[in-house]
Amino acid sequence: MKVEMAGRSQMSVTGADGDTIYTVEFAENMPNGACNCPDFMTRCQKEWDKAGRVREYGEPLRTRCKHINAAILYLGNAVVGSFNK
Secondary structure, rough: EEEOOOOOEEEEOOOOOOOEEEEOOOOOOOOOEEEOOHHHHHHHHHHHHHHHOOOOOOOOOOOOOHHHHHHHHHHHHHHHOOOOO
């Protein structure tokens, strides 16, 4: 997946097909984030609304899709990389 900054609190994440671009918005559902992919819209958002807490990808009833996780990993790697400068 290709991940890029798309704004102050947004990231663009290319889907598995290589053509579809999803937008991850970290200013929504703090601290979970939101995504416009079908998985988030139909499954994860409902779980967030019920639980009100982060349930990681891989957990039952997760609140984050793979695009949100890819964006978080990208940001984490950028922070860790900044320590080596």
